[in-house]
Amino acid sequence: MAVSSKKPKHYINYGALSILVADDFSSFRNTVFGMLQRLGVQTVDTAGNAESVIDICSRKAFDIILCDYNLGNGKTGQHVLEELRFKNLLPKRTVFIMVSAEAARTIVMSAYDCEPNDYLMKPITAGMLQQRIDRILLQRLAFSPVYKALDAGDMATAIDKLIDLSLAEDRYSTAAQKWLGELFIHDNQFDKAERLYRTALEFRQLDWAKLGLARCKQARGEFEQAEEWLHQIVNENPLYLPAYDVLADTYAGKGDVNAEQTALQRAVEISPMSILRQKKLGEVAQKNQDFSVALGAFKKAVKLGDLSCYGEAKDNLNYARVAAKCIEAELDVPPDTANEAIALLEQAKERYSLDDNLEAQAKMLRAAIHCAKNEKDVAEQNLTEVERVFAPDSADIALHMDYVNLLIAMGQQDKANAYLAKLQEQFAYDQKALEQLDVFLDEPASDANRAMVAAVNREGIDLYNQAEYDQALECFEKAKKLFPKHIGLQLNIIQTLVGKMRDYPDDPELSGACHASLKLIASLIDEQHPQFNRYEKLRKMAFTEQERV
Numbered sequence: 001m002a003v004s005s006k007k008p009k010h011y012i013n014y015g016a017l018s019i020l021v022a023d024d025f026s027s028f029r030n031t032v033f034g035m036l037q038r039l040g041v042q043t044v045d046t047a048g049n050a051e052s053v054i055d056i057c058s059r060k061a062f063d064i065i066l067c068d069y070n071l072g073n074g075k076t077g078q079h080v081l082e083e084l085r086f087k088n089l090l091p092k093r094t095v096f097i098m099v100s101a102e103a104a105r106t107i108v109m110s111a112y113d114c115e116p117n118d119y120l121m122k123p124i125t126a127g128m129l130q131q132r133i134d135r136i137l138l139q140r141l142a143f144s145p146v147y148k149a150l151d152a153g154d155m156a157t158a159i160d161k162l163i164d165l166s167l168a169e170d171r172y173s174t175a176a177q178k179w180l181g182e183l184f185i186h187d188n189q190f191d192k193a194e195r196l197y198r199t200a201l202e203f204r205q206l207d208w209a210k211l212g213l214a215r216c217k218q219a220r221g222e223f224e225q226a227e228e229w230l231h232q233i234v235n236e237n238p239l240y241l242p243a244y245d246v247l248a249d250t251y252a253g254k255g256d257v258n259a260e261q262t263a264l265q266r267a268v269e270i271s272p273m274s275i276l277r278q279k280k281l282g283e284v285a286q287k288n289q290d291f292s293v294a295l296g297a298f299k300k301a302v303k304l305g306d307l308s309c310y311g312e313a314k315d316n317l318n319y320a321r322v323a324a325k326c327i328e329a330e331l332d333v334p335p336d337t338a339n340e341a342i343a344l345l346e347q348a349k350e351r352y353s354l355d356d357n358l359e360a361q362a363k364m365l366r367a368a369i370h371c372a373k374n375e376k377d378v379a380e381q382n383l384t385e386v387e388r389v390f391a392p393d394s395a396d397i398a399l400h401m402d403y404v405n406l407l408i409a410m411g412q413q414d415k416a417n418a419y420l421a422k423l424q425e426q427f428a429y430d431q432k433a434l435e436q437l438d439v440f441l442d443e444p445a446s447d448a449n450r451a452m453v454a455a456v457n458r459e460g461i462d463l464y465n466q467a468e469y470d471q472a473l474e475c476f477e478k479a480k481k482l483f484p485k486h487i488g489l490q491l492n493i494i495q496t497l498v499g500k501m502r503d504y505p506d507d508p509e510l511s512g513a514c515h516a517s518l519k520l521i522a523s524l525i526d527e528q529h530p531q532f533n534r535y536e537k538l539r540k541m542a543f544t545e546q547e548r549v
Helices: 026-039 050-059 077-086 105-113 126-142 144-151 155-166 173-186 190-201 207-219 223-236 241-254 257-270 275-287 291-305 313-328 337-351 356-372 376-389 397-409 413-426 431-440 447-465 469-482 487-503 508-522 532-548
Strands: 018-022 043-047 064-068 095-100 118-121
Touching: 018 026, 018 050, 026 043, 026 126, 043 050, 050 064, 050 077, 064 077, 064 126, 077 095, 077 105, 095 105, 095 126, 105 241, 118 126, 126 144, 144 155, 155 173, 173 190, 173 207, 190 207, 207 223, 207 241, 223 241, 241 257, 241 275, 257 275, 257 291, 257 469, 275 291, 275 313, 291 313, 313 337, 313 356, 313 397, 337 356, 356 376, 356 397, 376 397, 397 413, 397 431, 413 431, 431 447, 447 469, 447 487, 469 487, 487 508, 487 532, 508 532
Parallel strands: 018 043, 018 064, 064 095, 095 118
Antiparallel strands: none
């Protein structure tokens, strides 16, 4: 009987594959080269460092890239994968396999965190290599119609192909379901995505399906339900990093900046070498007035940016900006923080191409650091230089924020107030800019922050009326961190403290806190302010309670 020469539906033609092997040791490259040749691979390129990988990939596409995590001095395999994606040098059909002999948890988590197609631990045998290549390439062949549709920008066809694959009930159906859910979410088809994820969870408790459900809930603004799913994931699998990212975004949607920071801090504890996560933590902690955490996050971002494609001058400026705040507030920071900040501002000028706005910001931040160090003469010289080159009509709100901060730090409050009034007019129709200005204002100017403060006030007042004073204070204090000059919030805090003093007349901490709050408001308010009468009434009530004690 004649033997059929017909190839199976999914057949790997090793002779047609092109593979790049990257490792800093030539012995490993040669060993893998030999393994691949014995499999029949005819086109094998090699690279000994990260720069060579990126250069080769800029000129040629590969079916597979086998890249060691440790590529000697300089960039790692993680940096290579990030940069290839960043520069669009990694086609969808290319399989990137990270290889490593590192067993340290931070390295392993970092490698997984950048999401290669697969991860191989050294030492590698020929059988192990073939098994991984077979599995990945057979799956790639099965999904080739999906890749083709996505490359053509045909989302509808890609979804149809994935529906077929997910219903096939073979080894690729689960992967097809996972990918299909991603495309549904990307295409805003949240009802279909949710049905898919719930169906998957009927058979197995899958983290990716729970995460998908949380993302659907978050997209619809159903933050409480999203939070429930995400907490379920991290409680059962504390190392599942994508859940922390979505959890942070969920808290951001709720306006809970404290919880958002906590989620990000947990993520960077697990995987500290993610520059994007460190940047985000720094930004959130800065918004939260937690300058010590922000300083540490931005410092790590600057260090990671030395080799990462995501490094930028703004990282150095962010570090200097927070360093000035820490020094001004006399926080417990390393004694060389000011000098390091100034050095990083110089480094930004040398390493990156600074536009006029960034150049002006760097000068402002240098002045702010000298001001924080009580070097007023040097700060004044820097401010004069800034105002010579500063463009007050710039559309860059960050530039204006630094200028206002500098004026306030130098005691020029009247000038800062006049400038803020001008900015409110200039950015009257830019809600994102107004949201940033709100931190300086006694009443938010942006729609989003007005709504947030109104919601916080309602919640806090309800708690106050139920005599739940501690919870009310916690509510008001959270909002105060975001809007430290908001008179209404400050007065609500005093009213709550006075209420609590009636119930706990012998607590000296309460009267101290009340006195501190009154002193703060006295520096922010005058007789023309619309809430001055309320302030006076609460001040008298507070002193009455103190005298009664």
